[in-house]
Amino acid sequence: MKLTKIVLSSVCLSLAAFSCYANDGVVNTRFEGWLGKKQKGHFLDTSDWHYCFNNNGGSCGSVSLNTGSSTCHTTGFGIGTKWAIPTRIGGLEINSGFNKSWTACNVRSETVTCSPNRGWKGRAAINFSERWGRVRVTGGDTYFAFGGNNCASGWTGKWESGSSWRCTYTGGQYSRDGYLPEWRGSSCDYARI
DSSP: HHHHHHHHHHHHTTTSSBBOOOOOOEEEEEEEEEEEEEEEEEEEEEEEEEOOOOOOSSSSOOEEEEESSEEEEEEEEESSSOOOOOOTTTTEEEEEEEEEEEEEEEOOOOEEEEEETTEEEEEEEEEEEEEEEEEEEEOOOOOOESSSSSOOOHHHHHHHTTEOOOOOOOOOOOEEEEEEEEEEEEEEEEEEE
């Protein structure tokens, strides 16, 4: 992180005519629990369908899905800056951004195999669920802005030296409700043909 700020500082100094802003403001959060049972489920990744038309005996075969391809799902959330998302789920990389959302990416490497019965089609799938919950913003990290007092909303700037400003969080504590990642699993999805 120090190297990034040093490089950014020298870039900003070489562009003295322009304002330069290091958007490192991150709010700290705490998970305050699930609110009711409002849930949404998604397939993060699926194999192709395998059809079983066999009516003369023999095997119908199977279909496999090799995971870990970083397939992602994004959901909006009402925190308008980078935030430390408080939920972690094995097999998923979960990040939140500056665009009032979070993104969960499937990263676990595994193979899921499914075999449909006669008269059915089947596919392997990675399931992902999100559930309505509450997050509490408890504070924010201090960061530096260069080229002027360009602190993000919720941070107050104090001049340090030269073109460097220290941005200190002053946005207070508050709660936000919305969908959050709940679980990830693998399954077989079957349907009649």
